[in-house]
Amino acid sequence: MKTRKLFHSQLRFDQLDEIAAMSFLSITLISYILCLQFFHAEAEGVSVDAHSEVKEEKRFMQYGNIEVLEKLPHDPSFFTQGLALFNGSLYEGSGMNGQSKLRKLDMSDPSKPLQEIDLPQEFFGEGITPYKNGLGEDRLIQITWRERTAFVYDPKSFKLLFQVKYHKETSNGQGWGITYDQPRNEFIMSDGTTNIFFWDVGVLDSCETSVASSETKDANETSMCDVVIEAARSIDVKAKLQQQSETPIPVQHLNELEFLPISTIKGHDSPTLLANVWYQQYILEIDIESGEVLKLFNLATICPTMTSENVLNGISISDEGNDILFVTGKLWDSIYKIRIY
Numbered sequence: 001m002k003t004r005k006l007f008h009s010q011l012r013f014d015q016l017d018e019i020a021a022m023s024f025l026s027i028t029l030i031s032y033i034l035c036l037q038f039f040h041a042e043a044e045g046v047s048v049d050a051h052s053e054v055k056e057e058k059r060f061m062q063y064g065n066i067e068v069l070e071k072l073p074h075d076p077s078f079f080t081q082g083l084a085l086f087n088g089s090l091y092e093g094s095g096m097n098g099q100s101k102l103r104k105l106d107m108s109d110p111s112k113p114l115q116e117i118d119l120p121q122e123f124f125g126e127g128i129t130p131y132k133n134g135l136g137e138d139r140l141i142q143i144t145w146r147e148r149t150a151f152v153y154d155p156k157s158f159k160l161l162f163q164v165k166y167h168k169e170t171s172n173g174q175g176w177g178i179t180y181d182q183p184r185n186e187f188i189m190s191d192g193t194t195n196i197f198f199w200d201v202g203v204l205d206s207c208e209t210s211v212a213s214s215e216t217k218d219a220n221e222t223s224m225c226d227v228v229i230e231a232a233r234s235i236d237v238k239a240k241l242q243q244q245s246e247t248p249i250p251v252q253h254l255n256e257l258e259f260l261p262i263s264t265i266k267g268h269d270s271p272t273l274l275a276n277v278w279y280q281q282y283i284l285e286i287d288i289e290s291g292e293v294l295k296l297f298n299l300a301t302i303c304p305t306m307t308s309e310n311v312l313n314g315i316s317i318s319d320e321g322n323d324i325l326f327v328t329g330k331l332w333d334s335i336y337k338i339r340i341y
């Protein structure tokens with residue numbers, strides 16, 4: 001946490017001066033993206049379709065659009081780390097030691113929780129996602145930042161079923177975002193680097209079975225399962241921009257994730273991954289096979305002025321269509337329902 005806060009401070013300092021910020025960011029993807037957006041508006045017209053005659057490796061990232069459909073209230077004290085829809089309701093996880101929670105939101109007023117559970121003080125909550133266990137039962141998992149521990153809940157009863165201590169799951173041992181690819185029964189996880197990891201949900205079934213069969217002496221005691229999770233595969237996320245060289249640019253600090261069953265890109269038949277990037281005001285649509293950034297959605301019009309750590313950090317699909325999302329951020333006072341296209 002300390003390291004992270006120091007890094008935040010560095011970024012905030014740099015962001016005080018626009019020129020300095022542009023200079024600082026020039027070594028990262030966002031500089032290229034912002035420069036392109038600022039100086040080359042015509043780039044927005046470039047699409048994969050427009051280059052359909054060009055070979056696959058020559059494709060460039062597209063620029064998508066957003067339409068704000070609704071502005072809903074959000075708890076401005078909530079340090080949002082994960083947002084996910086289950087059974088018509090939004091679930092939200094928060095971070096910070098001593099303030100990490102899982103909530104089921106009241107959809108008539110999402111600033112209020114219908115149900116809530118706290119993580120112990122020593123855990124810094126991160127991403128959340130619903131999934132189905134091997135018996136087809138609904139579960140919800142919440143990962144943690146550096147504690148290599150996940151919490152598994154029954155999303156209906158809000159009961160904590162068990163904890164998982166995991167190992168070797170990411171490049172740096174950290175957990176940032178998580179989402180669920182149901183057709184492949186895989187978790188998709190970020191760790192704040194350029195890497196995205198995929199691991200078999202079935203790993204947790206043996207945990208759940210062993211927990212269910214064991215007799216817990218104390219009803220208040222949570223069962224713990226210890227597993228080694230080997231990522232089934234991983235991808236490096238990179239973007240190829242129109243004005244740049246042939247070498248794709250790696251995208252660092254991938255954070256909150258959302259699996260998108262149907263791509264927003266016409267003719268792209270595979271599911272994609274949505275990710276927001278720490279301290280940036282956009283969402284990326286990523287090819288889950290190659291790691292290629294297919295599309296960028298600029299959310300600057302709804303992101304509040306960055307004053308501290310109040311960054312964009314919550315993406316969930318809705319039940320109103322694949323292209324309708326809920327988005328929010330750390331300490332934001334609003335959740336937005338948006339359409340992406």
Ligand SMILES: [Ca+2]
Pocket residue numbers: 082083084128178179256257258314315316
């Ligand atoms: Ca999400």
